[in-house]
Amino acid sequence: QVQLVESGGGLVKPGGSLRLSCAASGFTFSDYYMSWIRQAPGKGLEWVSYISSSGSTIYYADSVKGRFTISRDNAKNSLYLQMNSLRAEDTAVYYCARRTFGRSGSYYGYWGQGTLVTVSS
Amino acid sequence: DIQMTQSPSSLSASVGDRVTITCRASQSISSYLNWYQQKPGKAPKLLIYAASSLQSGVPSRFSGSGSGTDFTLTISSLQPEDFATYYCQQSYSTLRITFGQGTRLEIK
Numbered sequence: 001q002v003q004l005v006e007s008g009g010g011l012v013k014p015g016g017s018l019r020l021s022c023a024a025s026g027f028t029f030s031d032y033y034m035s036w037i038r039q040a041p042g043k044g045l046e047w048v049s050y051i052s053s054s055g056s057t058i059y060y061a062d063s064v065k066g067r068f069t070i071s072r073d074n075a076k077n078s079l080y081l082q083m084n085s086l087r088a089e090d091t092a093v094y095y096c097a098r099r100t101f102g103r104s105g106s107y108y109g110y111w112g113q114g115t116l117v118t119v120s121s
Numbered sequence: 122d123i124q125m126t127q128s129p130s131s132l133s134a135s136v137g138d139r140v141t142i143t144c145r146a147s148q149s150i151s152s153y154l155n156w157y158q159q160k161p162g163k164a165p166k167l168l169i170y171a172a173s174s175l176q177s178g179v180p181s182r183f184s185g186s187g188s189g190t191d192f193t194l195t196i197s198s199l200q201p202e203d204f205a206t207y208y209c210q211q212s213y214s215t216l217r218i219t220f221g222q223g224t225r226l227e228i229k
Contacts, residue, residue, distance in 0.1 A: 035218075044208065044221070044222050044223045045220040047218040050218075102174075104151060104153050104172065105151075105154075105170075105212030105215075106215070107210075107212065108155075108157075108165070108210075109167050109176065111164035111165055112164065113163075114164055
């Protein structure tokens with residue numbers, strides 16, 4: 001069965017860095033676009049970034065552009081998010097999610113359990 | 122960015138009730154609209170994709186409708202396990218995916 005398992009979250013000071021990982025299993029990872037989506041405590045969902053199946057196409061939300069870098073290693077079935085220059089407003093649970101394309105757009109059918117990133121001094 | 126506005130923001134209902142949640146897009150998004158359910162401490166779960174297609178394994182009491190700018194999620198007969206927060210999400214703008222602010226469904 002499809003599994004997505006995030007890791008790498010934790011407490012970091014403002015201006016610091018953190019690297020999140022997402023280990024995928026149960027499907028052909030290299031066939032799918034992947035995304036990072038976050039949720040601040042008590043708040044709604046915010047799309048952060050996505051990467052195409054080959055890694056050649058990448059987009060970021062304006063709120064993280066220039067600070068975060070998404071990448072993937074298809075040989076290791078893994079997705080990454082390098083987060084630099086972290087701010088308090090980056091505090092959130094970060095989910096990796098598998099993006100599926102259909103007749104009318106795309107959707108996230110599988111999500112990981114999330115990893116909490118807390119940015120605080 | 123395409124703004125997604127859900128109403129109501131919160132809703133109280135009883136087991137067995139029929140419930141409707143609305144999602145409005147700031148511009149036409151055709152049928153590029155998905156619905157998710159999220160329970161506390163858990164990841165979101167896909168319920169409906171392409172406005173009206175039921176995700177595999179989701180009970181048939183859930184249904185979605187709409188196109189253009191106005192969409193609805195309907196639960197025909199609320200069950201105890203349905204009390205959760207619901208989010209709509211547009212995928213029309215592939216470069217800027219956006220979610221609604223959420224609708225919290227509580228037990229009356």
